[in-house]
Amino acid sequence: MRHFLDFEKPIAELEGKIEELRRTTDAGGIDVAEEVGRLRDKAHKLLQGTYAKLTPWQKTQVARHPDRPKCLDYVRQLVEEFTPLAGDRAFADDAAVIGGLGRFRGRAVVVLGTEKGNDTESRVARNFGMARPEGYRKARRLMELAGRFGLPILSFVDTAGAFPGIEAEARGQAEAIARSIEAGLEAPVPFVATIIGEGGSGGAIALAAADRVLMLEHAVYSVISPEGCASILWRDAAQAPQAAEALRLTAEDxxxxxLVDAVVPxxxxxxxxxxxxxxxxVGEQIWRSLEPLLEADxxxxxxxxxxxxxxMGRGGLG
Structure with a gap:
């Protein structure tokens, strides 16, 4: 069953009517093809109009949509012979960060990403895509592995941010994120990162210090979530829509x-x-971004x- 966001209610009502009419036809009732076609055109135009003028807060909701393709969906469709690699060689494996070796368009690559999960069980197992220090240390280990063997790095970012729990802080969360960013900047191989949903704070840039940073049209990328920003500035998370406007977190902004190199429609x-x-x-844009980088030392x-x-820190972003 399709999940509709709050601002999509008029679209949901029209699509619901279309489905009812289809069931009438399937049950042997009168031919309603003309009416179905009229309603389908109306729903299409309404969908076009709605998505042409989404607010930053509505884009945030789209970026968080439960049915949006997740990191592993991209890996399964784009990467052949994917072999996952686990652990940070120090503490544990973090299920929120996936990584491994595979082939993209026939070329061996290292793949990284934050995985939120697709149902309740997998979301809990993946900690809703919020990595602990061992996740970022795993990412660093794999980026260094990529450099050692001359393999390009592809990353897929979808996280609300790094896990903020006490145990994560005790194990060096900030240091782990900083080291992962450093590893990305120092990697002597092509690196293409894609923001596929939420790009939240240091938890996102830890896997996105890349040569080319791509972003899906309705993804968001920000130093803090709108709710977190609103809680700090107004002490009221209900001000999140206003915070989303101020944060300039959309792909267009x-x-x-x-701050990003290309937007994928x-x-x-x-x-x-x-x-x-x-x-x-996304696969097409990754290849267009990666191919020229393969020629550089x-x-x-x-x-x-x-x-x-x-x-990025010199231009006065204003």
């Missing part, structure tokens, strides 16, 4: 500010309406990447 109504098409579009890649991120 971030491309204009040159989503199917009409969001990636959750046609996951396979969304994943295919490690020293050049590192120098350009570091300059790219340093430049």
């Amino acid at each position: 971030l491309r204009r500010l040159e 989503e199917p009409l109504g969001g990636a959750h309406r046609d996951p396979a098409a969304a994943v295919t579009a 490690g020293a050049t890649l590192r120098a350009r990447r570091r300059e790219k991120f340093l430049e």
Whole structure:
């Protein structure tokens, strides 16, 4: 059953009527093809109009949609012969961060990502995509492995942020994130990161200090969640829609500010309406971004990447 967001209620009502009419036809009732076609056109236009003017808060809701394709959906469709690698070689394996070896378009690569899960059981097991220190240390280990064997890195980011629990802080959460960012900046191989849903704070950039940062049309990428920002500034999480406006967290905003390199269009109504098409579009953009990087040597890649991120703090984003 399709899950509709609050602002999609008029669309849900129309699609519900279309489904009722279809059932009438299937049950041997009168031919309602003309009426179904009229309602389908109306629903399509309403969907177009709604998604053409989403607010930042509504885009945040779309980015969090439970049916949106997750990291492992991208890996399954885009990466052949994927072999997962586990553990940080120090404490444990973190299920929120997936990583391993595989082939993308025939080329051996290292794959990283944050995985939220698709149902209650998997979401709990994956800690809702919020990694602990061992997750970021695993990511660092795999980025260093990629550098050692000359393998490009592909990452898929979808996290509300790093896990904020006391035990994570006790095990060095901030240090683990910083080391993961450092590993990304220092990797002597091509690195393409894609924000596929939520890109939350340091938990996101830990896997996105890349040569090219891509972002889906309805994804969000920000230093803090709208609810967290609202709780700090107004002491009221209900002000999240206002905070989302101020944070400039949409793909359109971030491309204009040159904080991401390319925006990947989503199917009409969001990636959750046609996951396979969304994943295919991401794969095409990853290849367009990766192919030119394959010609550069490690020293050049590192120098350009570091300059790219340093430049973000010089331009006065305003």
